[in-house]
Amino acid sequence: MSTPASMLDLDRFRATPLQHEPFDFLCVPGFVKREHLEALHRDYPKVDKPGSIPLGVFPQGPAFDALIEELRGAAVCQAFSEKFGLDLSRYPTMFTARGMCRATDGRIHPDSASKIVTVLIYMNPPWEASGGRLRVLRSPNLEDYAAEVPPDEGTLLCFRRSDTSWHGHHSFEGRRRAVQMNWVRNSVYIWHEQWRHRVGAWLKNRTAAAPARR
Incomplete structure (x- = not known):
């Protein structure tokens, strides 16, 4: 049985130096290989609401499933562990997807x-x-920036979280897709975040469906 072709350019990731100022971060345009982008656009979760949405809340297709499976895999974990000098295999991963951006996001x-x-x-x-x-x-000043990353298809931005890993963006409203993966300290945090996001989405749906009061 043949091994599925990798969607991710880990060689490009390994060859890109880790930046240490103002904190440890890395930007890799073309991290997702171009030949897979069309299928991923087609199979991306049909997120039609703002916020970070746990996977499985909205329909998604097989190409997106394959991307998540590869991101969960040992090769990705090893590459990121080596880049950041951490043993990330000790920690669970959490995935969310964004589809829409509010003017208040960022x-x-x-x-x-x-x-x-x-x-x-x-x-x-x-x-x-x-x-x-x-x-x-x-x-915590949006104009005091070391790098600005356009959210172009296939671009990766990753960073080591710290008390000073400040990031944000100027206001935008409309479609803005991003997959977020986090290595986190324990599974309790994942459960809490997924519960919070699911309840939040449910409440927003109820509010939207409720008839307007006269």
Whole structure:
């Protein structure tokens, strides 16, 4: 039985130096191989609401399933462990997907202390808007940035979480797709986040479906 072709360019990832200022981060355009992008666009979860949505809430297709399976695999874990100098095999992974961006999204934050490494894989056509471009920040000031990353299809941004791993973007409203993977400290955090996101989505659906009061 033949091995499925890798969707990820781990050689490109390994060859890209880790940046240490203002914190440990890495940006790899073309991390997802171009020949897989069409299928991934087709099979991306049909997320029609803002927020980080746990996988399985919205329908997704086989190509997207294959991407997640590869991201969960030993080769990816080893490559990221070597890059960050951590044994990430000790930690569970959490996955969410974004499909829509609110004007209020992108507020500056360093990520939860329960996260160890954050991985973002963008899945959008070439980005033309000035908003929605994630900035790697030196401080909680959106204009004090070391790098700006357009969320173009196949682009990877990853970083080691710290109390000063500030990031955010200027306001954008509309479709903005991103897969997020986190190595986290324990499975309890994953359960809590999935429960929180699912309940939040349920409440939003109830609110949207409720008849307007006169």
